[in-house]
Amino acid sequence: MPSYDRTAVTPGIVHFGVGGFHRAHQAMYLDRLMNDGKALDWGIIGVGVLPNDRRMAQVMSAQDCLYTLVVKHPDGQLEPRVVGSIVGYLFAPDDPEAVLARMVDPATRIVSLTITEGGYHVNQVTGELDASDPALAADLRPGATPGSAFGFIVEALRRRREAGVPPFTVMSCDNIPGNGHVARKMIAGFARLKDPATAEFLENEVRFPNCMVDRITPVTADADREALAERFGIEDGWPVVCEPFTQWVLEDDFGGERPPYEDVGVQIVEDVEPYELMKLRLLNASHQALCYLGFLDGYRYAHEVCQDKLYVDFLLGYMDNEGTPTLPPVPGVDLDRYKHQLIERFANPEVRDTLARLCAESSDRIPKWLLPVVREQLAAGREITRSVLVVASWARYAEGVDEQGQPIEVVDRLRDKLVERAQHNREDPLVFISDPDLFGDLASDERFVTPYRAAVKSLHEIGARATVEAL
Numbered sequence: 001m002p003s004y005d006r007t008a009v010t011p012g013i014v015h016f017g018v019g020g021f022h023r024a025h026q027a028m029y030l031d032r033l034m035n036d037g038k039a040l041d042w043g044i045i046g047v048g049v050l051p052n053d054r055r056m057a058q059v060m061s062a063q064d065c066l067y068t069l070v071v072k073h074p075d076g077q078l079e080p081r082v083v084g085s086i087v088g089y090l091f092a093p094d095d096p097e098a099v100l101a102r103m104v105d106p107a108t109r110i111v112s113l114t115i116t117e118g119g120y121h122v123n124q125v126t127g128e129l130d131a132s133d134p135a136l137a138a139d140l141r142p143g144a145t146p147g148s149a150f151g152f153i154v155e156a157l158r159r160r161r162e163a164g165v166p167p168f169t170v171m172s173c174d175n176i177p178g179n180g181h182v183a184r185k186m187i188a189g190f191a192r193l194k195d196p197a198t199a200e201f202l203e204n205e206v207r208f209p210n211c212m213v214d215r216i217t218p219v220t221a222d223a224d225r226e227a228l229a230e231r232f233g234i235e236d237g238w239p240v241v242c243e244p245f246t247q248w249v250l251e252d253d254f255g256g257e258r259p260p261y262e263d264v265g266v267q268i269v270e271d272v273e274p275y276e277l278m279k280l281r282l283l284n285a286s287h288q289a290l291c292y293l294g295f296l297d298g299y300r301y302a303h304e305v306c307q308d309k310l311y312v313d314f315l316l317g318y319m320d321n322e323g324t325p326t327l328p329p330v331p332g333v334d335l336d337r338y339k340h341q342l343i344e345r346f347a348n349p350e351v352r353d354t355l356a357r358l359c360a361e362s363s364d365r366i367p368k369w370l371l372p373v374v375r376e377q378l379a380a381g382r383e384i385t386r387s388v389l390v391v392a393s394w395a396r397y398a399e400g401v402d403e404q405g406q407p408i409e410v411v412d413r414l415r416d417k418l419v420e421r422a423q424h425n426r427e428d429p430l431v432f433i434s435d436p437d438l439f440g441d442l443a444s445d446e447r448f449v450t451p452y453r454a455a456v457k458s459l460h461e462i463g464a465r466a467t468v469e470a471l
Protein backbone atom coordinates (compact mmCIF):
# COMPACT_ATOMS: atom_id res chain seq x y z
CA MET A 1 0.00 0.00 0.00
CA PRO A 2 1.16 3.59 -0.44
CA SER A 3 3.09 4.65 2.66
CA TYR A 4 2.14 8.30 2.10
CA ASP A 5 -1.02 10.15 3.01
CA ARG A 6 -2.89 10.38 -0.29
CA THR A 7 -5.09 13.19 1.00
CA ALA A 8 -1.93 15.31 1.08
CA VAL A 9 -1.08 14.63 -2.58
CA THR A 10 -1.99 17.53 -4.86
CA PRO A 11 -2.28 17.33 -8.66
CA GLY A 12 0.62 18.47 -10.86
CA ILE A 13 0.25 16.29 -13.99
CA VAL A 14 -2.65 15.73 -16.37
CA HIS A 15 -2.25 12.46 -18.28
CA PHE A 16 -4.12 11.50 -21.47
CA GLY A 17 -4.42 7.75 -22.18
CA VAL A 18 -4.48 5.98 -18.82
CA GLY A 19 -4.09 2.42 -20.11
CA GLY A 20 -1.91 -0.43 -18.94
CA PHE A 21 1.41 1.15 -19.79
CA HIS A 22 1.01 4.49 -18.02
CA ARG A 23 -0.05 2.68 -14.87
CA ALA A 24 2.91 0.24 -15.05
CA HIS A 25 5.49 2.92 -15.80
CA GLN A 26 5.15 6.68 -15.26
CA ALA A 27 2.59 6.36 -12.42
CA MET A 28 4.79 3.69 -10.81
CA TYR A 29 7.88 5.99 -10.83
CA LEU A 30 5.88 8.76 -9.18
CA ASP A 31 4.49 6.32 -6.62
CA ARG A 32 8.09 5.34 -5.77
CA LEU A 33 8.95 9.01 -5.26
CA MET A 34 5.87 9.54 -3.11
CA ASN A 35 6.76 6.52 -0.99
CA ASP A 36 10.07 8.30 -0.33
CA GLY A 37 8.15 11.38 0.81
CA LYS A 38 8.91 13.30 -2.42
CA ALA A 39 6.87 14.74 -5.32
CA LEU A 40 3.68 14.96 -3.27
CA ASP A 41 2.67 17.97 -5.38
CA TRP A 42 2.89 15.89 -8.58
CA GLY A 43 -0.27 13.79 -8.31
CA ILE A 44 -1.69 12.61 -11.64
CA ILE A 45 -5.15 13.41 -12.96
CA GLY A 46 -5.96 10.85 -15.66
CA VAL A 47 -8.07 11.82 -18.67
CA GLY A 48 -9.85 9.55 -21.14
CA VAL A 49 -11.21 11.00 -24.37
CA LEU A 50 -12.35 7.86 -26.21
CA PRO A 51 -15.72 6.13 -25.64
CA ASN A 52 -13.88 2.97 -24.48
CA ASP A 53 -12.31 4.93 -21.63
CA ARG A 54 -15.65 5.01 -19.80
CA ARG A 55 -14.84 1.64 -18.27
CA MET A 56 -11.57 2.96 -16.84
CA ALA A 57 -13.49 5.93 -15.43
CA GLN A 58 -15.93 3.60 -13.69
CA VAL A 59 -13.21 1.36 -12.25
CA MET A 60 -11.08 4.27 -11.08
CA SER A 61 -14.00 6.01 -9.46
CA ALA A 62 -15.06 2.81 -7.66
CA GLN A 63 -11.62 2.35 -6.10
CA ASP A 64 -10.47 5.92 -5.33
CA CYS A 65 -8.11 5.70 -8.35
CA LEU A 66 -6.04 3.08 -6.51
CA TYR A 67 -5.00 0.03 -8.52
CA THR A 68 -2.66 -2.91 -8.20
CA LEU A 69 0.48 -3.25 -10.28
CA VAL A 70 1.54 -6.89 -10.40
CA VAL A 71 5.12 -7.60 -11.42
CA LYS A 72 5.40 -11.10 -12.90
CA HIS A 73 8.75 -12.80 -12.35
CA PRO A 74 9.86 -15.62 -14.66
CA ASP A 75 9.84 -18.13 -11.75
CA GLY A 76 6.11 -17.57 -11.20
CA GLN A 77 6.47 -15.19 -8.27
CA LEU A 78 3.92 -12.37 -8.32
CA GLU A 79 4.82 -9.06 -6.72
CA PRO A 80 1.73 -6.91 -6.22
CA ARG A 81 1.83 -3.30 -5.13
CA VAL A 82 -1.00 -0.81 -4.78
CA VAL A 83 -0.15 2.43 -6.57
CA GLY A 84 -1.55 5.72 -5.29
CA SER A 85 -0.03 8.40 -7.54
CA ILE A 86 -3.15 8.81 -9.70
CA VAL A 87 -5.44 10.98 -7.60
CA GLY A 88 -8.27 11.71 -10.01
CA TYR A 89 -9.72 10.53 -13.30
CA LEU A 90 -11.85 12.57 -15.70
CA PHE A 91 -13.86 11.04 -18.52
CA ALA A 92 -13.68 13.97 -20.93
CA PRO A 93 -16.92 13.42 -22.91
CA ASP A 94 -18.93 13.75 -19.66
CA ASP A 95 -17.37 17.02 -18.55
CA PRO A 96 -14.89 18.66 -20.94
CA GLU A 97 -14.86 21.89 -18.90
CA ALA A 98 -13.60 19.99 -15.84
CA VAL A 99 -10.67 18.73 -17.93
CA LEU A 100 -9.90 22.24 -19.20
CA ALA A 101 -10.17 23.72 -15.70
CA ARG A 102 -7.61 21.22 -14.44
CA MET A 103 -5.29 21.88 -17.40
CA VAL A 104 -5.51 25.65 -16.97
CA ASP A 105 -4.76 25.47 -13.23
CA PRO A 106 -1.20 26.80 -12.70
CA ALA A 107 -0.50 23.75 -10.50
CA THR A 108 -0.62 21.61 -13.67
CA ARG A 109 2.96 21.83 -14.90
CA ILE A 110 3.10 18.71 -17.08
CA VAL A 111 0.61 17.24 -19.55
CA SER A 112 1.75 13.73 -20.44
CA LEU A 113 0.57 11.37 -23.16
CA THR A 114 0.36 7.64 -23.89
CA ILE A 115 -2.22 7.89 -26.64
CA THR A 116 -0.63 5.23 -28.93
CA GLU A 117 1.28 5.85 -32.15
CA GLY A 118 -1.98 6.51 -34.03
CA GLY A 119 -2.93 9.27 -31.59
CA TYR A 120 -0.41 11.67 -33.18
CA HIS A 121 -2.08 11.68 -36.62
CA VAL A 122 1.14 11.68 -38.61
CA ASN A 123 0.90 11.37 -42.38
CA GLN A 124 3.52 8.62 -42.93
CA VAL A 125 4.69 10.06 -46.26
CA THR A 126 4.87 13.77 -45.64
CA GLY A 127 5.57 13.53 -41.90
CA GLU A 128 3.05 16.37 -41.46
CA LEU A 129 -0.22 16.40 -39.51
CA ASP A 130 -3.06 14.42 -41.05
CA ALA A 131 -6.01 16.53 -39.93
CA SER A 132 -8.58 14.32 -41.64
CA ASP A 133 -9.25 12.26 -38.50
CA PRO A 134 -12.90 12.89 -37.50
CA ALA A 135 -12.01 13.82 -33.90
CA LEU A 136 -9.52 16.44 -35.10
CA ALA A 137 -11.87 17.70 -37.81
CA ALA A 138 -14.62 18.15 -35.19
CA ASP A 139 -12.24 20.08 -32.92
CA LEU A 140 -11.25 22.36 -35.80
CA ARG A 141 -14.79 23.67 -36.22
CA PRO A 142 -15.05 27.25 -34.87
CA GLY A 143 -16.33 27.31 -31.29
CA ALA A 144 -16.15 23.51 -30.91
CA THR A 145 -15.79 22.03 -27.44
CA PRO A 146 -12.59 19.96 -27.47
CA GLY A 147 -12.93 16.20 -27.85
CA SER A 148 -9.43 15.08 -28.83
CA ALA A 149 -6.22 15.20 -26.79
CA PHE A 150 -4.82 17.79 -29.23
CA GLY A 151 -8.02 19.86 -28.95
CA PHE A 152 -7.75 19.94 -25.15
CA ILE A 153 -4.05 20.83 -25.17
CA VAL A 154 -4.45 23.72 -27.61
CA GLU A 155 -7.54 25.14 -25.90
CA ALA A 156 -5.88 24.88 -22.47
CA LEU A 157 -2.78 26.65 -23.78
CA ARG A 158 -4.97 29.38 -25.28
CA ARG A 159 -6.66 29.95 -21.94
CA ARG A 160 -3.34 29.93 -20.06
CA ARG A 161 -1.85 32.45 -22.46
CA GLU A 162 -4.85 34.76 -22.10
CA ALA A 163 -4.73 34.44 -18.31
CA GLY A 164 -0.97 35.07 -18.22
CA VAL A 165 -0.29 31.60 -16.79
CA PRO A 166 2.97 30.00 -18.00
CA PRO A 167 2.43 26.94 -20.20
CA PHE A 168 2.78 23.35 -19.07
CA THR A 169 5.37 20.98 -20.54
CA VAL A 170 3.99 18.34 -22.91
CA MET A 171 5.65 14.96 -22.24
CA SER A 172 4.95 12.22 -24.80
CA CYS A 173 5.66 8.71 -23.49
CA ASP A 174 4.67 6.82 -26.63
CA ASN A 175 6.89 4.50 -28.68
CA ILE A 176 7.65 6.93 -31.47
CA PRO A 177 11.07 7.95 -32.74
CA GLY A 178 11.58 11.51 -31.44
CA ASN A 179 8.30 11.39 -29.52
CA GLY A 180 8.78 14.92 -28.15
CA HIS A 181 9.61 16.33 -31.58
CA VAL A 182 6.65 14.54 -33.15
CA ALA A 183 4.25 15.71 -30.44
CA ARG A 184 5.46 19.28 -30.91
CA LYS A 185 5.18 19.19 -34.68
CA MET A 186 1.73 17.60 -34.77
CA ILE A 187 0.20 19.69 -31.99
CA ALA A 188 1.67 22.86 -33.50
CA GLY A 189 0.25 21.80 -36.90
CA PHE A 190 -3.16 21.41 -35.32
CA ALA A 191 -2.84 24.74 -33.47
CA ARG A 192 -1.96 26.58 -36.70
CA LEU A 193 -5.23 25.41 -38.22
CA LYS A 194 -7.22 26.16 -35.08
CA ASP A 195 -5.71 29.26 -33.58
CA PRO A 196 -2.50 30.81 -35.00
CA ALA A 197 -1.81 32.97 -31.92
CA THR A 198 -1.78 29.89 -29.68
CA ALA A 199 0.37 28.09 -32.26
CA GLU A 200 2.95 30.87 -31.93
CA PHE A 201 2.78 30.69 -28.12
CA LEU A 202 3.24 26.92 -28.30
CA GLU A 203 6.19 27.11 -30.67
CA ASN A 204 7.95 29.77 -28.63
CA GLU A 205 7.14 28.77 -25.08
CA VAL A 206 6.17 25.11 -24.70
CA ARG A 207 8.73 22.36 -24.08
CA PHE A 208 8.32 18.83 -25.42
CA PRO A 209 10.99 16.55 -23.92
CA ASN A 210 11.86 13.37 -25.81
CA CYS A 211 12.03 10.09 -23.95
CA MET A 212 12.55 6.37 -24.35
CA VAL A 213 10.15 4.26 -22.32
CA ASP A 214 10.32 0.52 -21.78
CA ARG A 215 8.35 -2.05 -19.83
CA ILE A 216 6.41 -4.89 -21.44
CA THR A 217 2.84 -4.45 -20.24
CA PRO A 218 0.41 -6.97 -21.71
CA VAL A 219 -3.34 -6.58 -21.75
CA THR A 220 -4.80 -7.53 -18.33
CA ALA A 221 -6.55 -10.93 -18.50
CA ASP A 222 -9.43 -12.20 -16.36
CA ALA A 223 -6.99 -14.77 -14.95
CA ASP A 224 -4.87 -11.87 -13.60
CA ARG A 225 -7.84 -10.43 -11.70
CA GLU A 226 -8.69 -13.89 -10.34
CA ALA A 227 -5.10 -14.66 -9.27
CA LEU A 228 -4.94 -11.36 -7.41
CA ALA A 229 -8.15 -12.10 -5.53
CA GLU A 230 -7.27 -15.74 -4.77
CA ARG A 231 -3.62 -15.38 -3.85
CA PHE A 232 -3.60 -11.96 -2.23
CA GLY A 233 -7.20 -11.19 -1.29
CA ILE A 234 -7.16 -8.03 -3.42
CA GLU A 235 -10.29 -7.28 -5.41
CA ASP A 236 -9.34 -4.94 -8.20
CA GLY A 237 -11.56 -4.10 -11.17
CA TRP A 238 -8.57 -3.42 -13.43
CA PRO A 239 -5.13 -4.37 -12.13
CA VAL A 240 -2.09 -4.01 -14.37
CA VAL A 241 0.46 -6.76 -14.95
CA CYS A 242 3.99 -6.27 -16.27
CA GLU A 243 7.48 -7.69 -16.49
CA PRO A 244 10.14 -6.89 -13.84
CA PHE A 245 12.29 -4.84 -16.27
CA THR A 246 11.64 -1.13 -16.51
CA GLN A 247 13.55 1.74 -18.14
CA TRP A 248 12.91 5.41 -18.76
CA VAL A 249 15.48 7.65 -20.47
CA LEU A 250 14.28 11.22 -20.37
CA GLU A 251 15.54 14.44 -21.90
CA ASP A 252 15.85 17.22 -19.35
CA ASP A 253 13.82 19.76 -21.28
CA PHE A 254 11.04 21.02 -19.03
CA GLY A 255 9.62 24.54 -19.08
CA GLY A 256 9.37 24.72 -15.30
CA GLU A 257 9.80 22.32 -12.42
CA ARG A 258 9.65 18.56 -12.80
CA PRO A 259 9.54 15.68 -10.33
CA PRO A 260 13.01 14.47 -9.24
CA TYR A 261 12.66 11.36 -11.40
CA GLU A 262 16.40 10.61 -11.26
CA ASP A 263 15.99 9.72 -7.57
CA VAL A 264 14.01 6.60 -8.53
CA GLY A 265 16.07 5.27 -11.43
CA VAL A 266 15.04 7.42 -14.41
CA GLN A 267 18.05 8.21 -16.62
CA ILE A 268 18.07 11.93 -17.32
CA VAL A 269 20.17 12.62 -20.43
CA GLU A 270 20.87 15.37 -22.94
CA ASP A 271 20.30 13.24 -26.02
CA VAL A 272 17.70 10.46 -25.96
CA GLU A 273 18.01 9.47 -29.62
CA PRO A 274 20.60 6.66 -29.34
CA TYR A 275 18.60 4.95 -26.56
CA GLU A 276 15.36 5.39 -28.39
CA LEU A 277 16.68 3.99 -31.69
CA MET A 278 18.17 1.04 -29.83
CA LYS A 279 14.86 0.26 -28.18
CA LEU A 280 12.56 0.80 -31.15
CA ARG A 281 14.78 -1.01 -33.69
CA LEU A 282 15.77 -3.91 -31.42
CA LEU A 283 12.85 -4.43 -29.03
CA ASN A 284 9.81 -3.14 -30.90
CA ALA A 285 10.98 -4.21 -34.35
CA SER A 286 11.78 -7.67 -32.93
CA HIS A 287 8.23 -7.83 -31.58
CA GLN A 288 7.13 -7.36 -35.18
CA ALA A 289 9.67 -9.95 -36.34
CA LEU A 290 8.26 -12.57 -34.00
CA CYS A 291 4.52 -11.87 -33.94
CA TYR A 292 3.27 -12.55 -37.50
CA LEU A 293 5.59 -15.50 -38.18
CA GLY A 294 4.87 -16.94 -34.74
CA PHE A 295 1.12 -16.52 -35.16
CA LEU A 296 1.15 -18.15 -38.61
CA ASP A 297 3.13 -21.03 -37.12
CA GLY A 298 0.36 -21.62 -34.57
CA TYR A 299 1.75 -19.84 -31.49
CA ARG A 300 -0.37 -17.36 -29.54
CA TYR A 301 2.05 -15.91 -26.95
CA ALA A 302 5.40 -14.11 -27.30
CA HIS A 303 7.10 -16.41 -24.79
CA GLU A 304 6.16 -19.49 -26.83
CA VAL A 305 7.92 -18.08 -29.90
CA CYS A 306 10.95 -17.04 -27.85
CA GLN A 307 11.37 -20.47 -26.34
CA ASP A 308 11.71 -21.92 -29.85
CA LYS A 309 15.35 -21.89 -30.94
CA LEU A 310 14.45 -21.43 -34.59
CA TYR A 311 12.83 -18.07 -33.88
CA VAL A 312 15.42 -17.02 -31.30
CA ASP A 313 18.13 -17.47 -33.95
CA PHE A 314 15.98 -15.55 -36.44
CA LEU A 315 15.51 -12.66 -34.00
CA LEU A 316 19.19 -12.52 -33.08
CA GLY A 317 20.01 -12.66 -36.80
CA TYR A 318 17.73 -9.67 -37.43
CA MET A 319 19.12 -7.74 -34.48
CA ASP A 320 22.80 -8.44 -35.20
CA ASN A 321 22.82 -8.09 -38.99
CA GLU A 322 20.06 -5.61 -39.75
CA GLY A 323 18.90 -3.63 -36.69
CA THR A 324 22.26 -3.06 -34.98
CA PRO A 325 24.26 -1.73 -37.97
CA THR A 326 21.81 1.20 -38.18
CA LEU A 327 22.37 2.26 -34.56
CA PRO A 328 24.66 5.03 -33.39
CA PRO A 329 26.85 4.25 -30.35
CA VAL A 330 24.65 4.00 -27.26
CA PRO A 331 26.43 5.47 -24.21
CA GLY A 332 26.93 2.98 -21.40
CA VAL A 333 25.08 0.10 -23.08
CA ASP A 334 26.56 -3.30 -23.96
CA LEU A 335 24.44 -4.06 -27.04
CA ASP A 336 25.18 -7.80 -27.02
CA ARG A 337 23.98 -8.05 -23.46
CA TYR A 338 20.96 -5.89 -24.28
CA LYS A 339 19.93 -8.18 -27.15
CA HIS A 340 20.24 -11.37 -25.12
CA GLN A 341 18.36 -9.73 -22.27
CA LEU A 342 15.58 -8.91 -24.76
CA ILE A 343 15.25 -12.57 -25.69
CA GLU A 344 15.08 -13.47 -21.97
CA ARG A 345 12.42 -10.80 -21.41
CA PHE A 346 10.34 -11.99 -24.36
CA ALA A 347 10.67 -15.59 -23.12
CA ASN A 348 9.31 -14.84 -19.60
CA PRO A 349 6.44 -17.39 -19.50
CA GLU A 350 4.55 -15.56 -16.77
CA VAL A 351 4.03 -12.29 -18.66
CA ARG A 352 1.82 -14.02 -21.24
CA ASP A 353 2.04 -11.19 -23.77
CA THR A 354 -0.32 -12.16 -26.57
CA LEU A 355 0.81 -12.16 -30.19
CA ALA A 356 -2.56 -10.57 -30.93
CA ARG A 357 -1.46 -7.43 -29.00
CA LEU A 358 1.81 -7.28 -30.93
CA CYS A 359 0.11 -7.95 -34.30
CA ALA A 360 -2.36 -5.05 -33.85
CA GLU A 361 -2.05 -1.65 -35.53
CA SER A 362 0.83 -2.86 -37.72
CA SER A 363 0.41 0.06 -40.09
CA ASP A 364 1.43 2.39 -37.25
CA ARG A 365 4.36 0.18 -36.24
CA ILE A 366 6.14 -1.35 -39.27
CA PRO A 367 6.60 2.03 -41.03
CA LYS A 368 8.00 3.64 -37.87
CA TRP A 369 10.21 0.89 -36.48
CA LEU A 370 11.20 -1.52 -39.26
CA LEU A 371 11.12 0.34 -42.59
CA PRO A 372 13.70 2.91 -41.43
CA VAL A 373 16.03 -0.04 -40.81
CA VAL A 374 15.34 -1.33 -44.33
CA ARG A 375 16.01 2.07 -45.89
CA GLU A 376 19.23 2.64 -43.98
CA GLN A 377 20.49 -0.86 -44.74
CA LEU A 378 19.71 -0.42 -48.43
CA ALA A 379 21.43 2.95 -48.54
CA ALA A 380 24.54 1.38 -47.04
CA GLY A 381 24.36 -1.68 -49.32
CA ARG A 382 23.80 -4.02 -46.36
CA GLU A 383 21.56 -7.02 -45.65
CA ILE A 384 17.74 -6.79 -45.45
CA THR A 385 16.76 -10.49 -45.78
CA ARG A 386 15.06 -10.90 -42.41
CA SER A 387 13.36 -7.50 -42.45
CA VAL A 388 11.91 -8.36 -45.86
CA LEU A 389 10.51 -11.61 -44.48
CA VAL A 390 8.93 -9.71 -41.59
CA VAL A 391 7.13 -7.38 -44.01
CA ALA A 392 6.05 -10.42 -46.07
CA SER A 393 4.77 -12.13 -42.90
CA TRP A 394 2.64 -9.08 -42.14
CA ALA A 395 1.25 -9.22 -45.70
CA ARG A 396 0.49 -12.93 -45.26
CA TYR A 397 -1.09 -12.36 -41.81
CA ALA A 398 -3.27 -9.57 -43.25
CA GLU A 399 -4.91 -12.12 -45.56
CA GLY A 400 -7.01 -12.88 -42.48
CA VAL A 401 -6.64 -16.69 -42.51
CA ASP A 402 -3.88 -18.61 -40.73
CA GLU A 403 -1.95 -21.66 -41.92
CA GLN A 404 -4.51 -23.95 -40.32
CA GLY A 405 -7.31 -22.24 -42.29
CA GLN A 406 -8.67 -20.47 -39.20
CA PRO A 407 -9.77 -16.82 -39.44
CA ILE A 408 -7.41 -14.15 -38.08
CA GLU A 409 -8.92 -11.03 -36.56
CA VAL A 410 -6.85 -8.28 -38.14
CA VAL A 411 -6.87 -5.21 -35.87
CA ASP A 412 -5.70 -2.08 -37.64
CA ARG A 413 -7.16 1.33 -38.35
CA LEU A 414 -6.51 0.53 -42.03
CA ARG A 415 -7.92 -3.00 -41.71
CA ASP A 416 -10.29 -2.98 -44.70
CA LYS A 417 -7.72 -1.62 -47.13
CA LEU A 418 -4.98 -3.96 -45.89
CA VAL A 419 -7.09 -7.11 -45.95
CA GLU A 420 -8.48 -6.27 -49.37
CA ARG A 421 -4.96 -5.87 -50.78
CA ALA A 422 -3.52 -8.88 -48.97
CA GLN A 423 -6.18 -11.09 -50.49
CA HIS A 424 -4.49 -10.52 -53.87
CA ASN A 425 -1.08 -11.58 -52.54
CA ARG A 426 -1.00 -14.77 -54.61
CA GLU A 427 -1.69 -13.34 -58.05
CA ASP A 428 -0.14 -9.91 -57.45
CA PRO A 429 2.35 -10.10 -54.57
CA LEU A 430 3.38 -6.45 -54.87
CA VAL A 431 -0.10 -5.07 -54.32
CA PHE A 432 0.27 -5.06 -50.54
CA ILE A 433 3.44 -2.96 -50.56
CA SER A 434 2.34 -0.67 -53.37
CA ASP A 435 0.72 1.79 -50.96
CA PRO A 436 3.13 4.74 -50.93
CA ASP A 437 1.50 6.11 -47.78
CA LEU A 438 2.90 3.15 -45.87
CA PHE A 439 5.85 1.90 -47.89
CA GLY A 440 7.10 4.96 -49.79
CA ASP A 441 8.83 3.77 -52.98
CA LEU A 442 9.92 0.32 -51.76
CA ALA A 443 7.64 -1.39 -54.29
CA SER A 444 9.77 0.01 -57.08
CA ASP A 445 13.11 -0.91 -55.55
CA GLU A 446 14.25 -4.23 -57.04
CA ARG A 447 16.59 -4.83 -54.10
CA PHE A 448 13.47 -5.04 -51.91
CA VAL A 449 10.99 -6.42 -54.40
CA THR A 450 12.93 -9.54 -55.47
CA PRO A 451 13.39 -11.03 -51.97
CA TYR A 452 9.90 -9.84 -50.99
CA ARG A 453 8.25 -11.77 -53.86
CA ALA A 454 10.25 -14.85 -52.89
CA ALA A 455 9.29 -14.50 -49.23
CA VAL A 456 5.55 -14.16 -49.96
CA LYS A 457 5.70 -17.16 -52.30
CA SER A 458 7.55 -19.24 -49.72
CA LEU A 459 5.08 -18.34 -46.97
CA HIS A 460 2.27 -19.56 -49.22
CA GLU A 461 4.02 -22.69 -50.40
CA ILE A 462 5.84 -24.02 -47.33
CA GLY A 463 4.57 -21.85 -44.46
CA ALA A 464 6.25 -19.66 -41.85
CA ARG A 465 8.28 -22.29 -40.03
CA ALA A 466 9.86 -23.86 -43.12
CA THR A 467 10.52 -20.41 -44.58
CA VAL A 468 12.47 -19.39 -41.48
CA GLU A 469 14.27 -22.73 -41.49
CA ALA A 470 15.24 -22.29 -45.14
CA LEU A 471 16.53 -18.80 -44.39
Ligand SMILES: NC(=O)c1ccc[n+]([C@@H]2O[C@H](COP(=O)([O-])OP(=O)(O)OC[C@H]3O[C@@H](n4cnc5c(N)ncnc54)[C@H](O)[C@@H]3O)[C@@H](O)[C@H]2O)c1
Nearest residue numbers: 017018019020021050114115116117119174175215216217
Ligand atom coordinates in the same frame (compact mmCIF):
# COMPACT_ATOMS: atom_id res chain seq x y z
N1 LIG B 1 2.14 -1.86 -23.37
C1 LIG B 1 3.44 -1.73 -23.46
O1 LIG B 1 4.20 -2.73 -23.32
C2 LIG B 1 4.07 -0.38 -23.76
C3 LIG B 1 5.43 -0.21 -23.44
C4 LIG B 1 6.06 0.99 -23.80
C5 LIG B 1 5.33 2.00 -24.37
N2 LIG B 1 4.00 1.82 -24.62
C6 LIG B 1 3.30 2.97 -25.26
O2 LIG B 1 2.07 3.19 -24.60
C7 LIG B 1 1.01 3.21 -25.55
C8 LIG B 1 -0.25 2.70 -24.90
O3 LIG B 1 -0.06 1.36 -24.53
P1 LIG B 1 -1.00 0.66 -23.46
O4 LIG B 1 -0.45 -0.71 -23.27
O5 LIG B 1 -1.21 1.53 -22.28
O6 LIG B 1 -2.37 0.55 -24.29
P2 LIG B 1 -3.86 0.58 -23.71
O7 LIG B 1 -4.69 0.09 -24.82
O8 LIG B 1 -3.91 -0.09 -22.40
O9 LIG B 1 -4.15 2.12 -23.47
C9 LIG B 1 -4.13 3.05 -24.50
C10 LIG B 1 -4.76 4.34 -24.03
O10 LIG B 1 -4.59 5.30 -25.07
C11 LIG B 1 -5.84 5.91 -25.34
N3 LIG B 1 -5.88 6.31 -26.74
C12 LIG B 1 -5.77 5.50 -27.84
N4 LIG B 1 -5.89 6.24 -28.97
C13 LIG B 1 -6.08 7.52 -28.57
C14 LIG B 1 -6.28 8.74 -29.26
N5 LIG B 1 -6.32 8.79 -30.59
N6 LIG B 1 -6.44 9.87 -28.52
C15 LIG B 1 -6.42 9.84 -27.18
N7 LIG B 1 -6.24 8.71 -26.46
C16 LIG B 1 -6.07 7.58 -27.15
C17 LIG B 1 -6.86 4.87 -25.00
O11 LIG B 1 -8.10 5.46 -24.79
C18 LIG B 1 -6.25 4.26 -23.75
O12 LIG B 1 -6.55 5.02 -22.62
C19 LIG B 1 1.52 2.34 -26.70
O13 LIG B 1 0.91 2.62 -27.91
C20 LIG B 1 3.00 2.69 -26.71
O14 LIG B 1 3.22 3.85 -27.48
C21 LIG B 1 3.37 0.65 -24.33
Ligand SMILES: O=P(O)(O)OC[C@@H](O)[C@@H](O)[C@H](O)[C@H](O)CO
Nearest residue numbers: 175213214215216217284287358
Ligand atom coordinates in the same frame (compact mmCIF):
# COMPACT_ATOMS: atom_id res chain seq x y z
O1 LIG C 1 2.62 -0.62 -27.55
P1 LIG C 1 3.04 -0.38 -28.99
O2 LIG C 1 1.92 -0.22 -29.89
O3 LIG C 1 3.97 0.77 -29.11
O4 LIG C 1 3.90 -1.67 -29.43
C1 LIG C 1 3.71 -3.01 -29.05
C2 LIG C 1 4.89 -3.54 -28.28
O5 LIG C 1 6.03 -3.68 -29.10
C3 LIG C 1 5.23 -2.60 -27.13
O6 LIG C 1 4.10 -2.32 -26.37
C4 LIG C 1 6.30 -3.18 -26.20
O7 LIG C 1 5.75 -4.18 -25.40
C5 LIG C 1 6.88 -2.10 -25.35
O8 LIG C 1 7.35 -1.06 -26.13
C6 LIG C 1 7.93 -2.59 -24.39
O9 LIG C 1 8.44 -1.49 -23.69
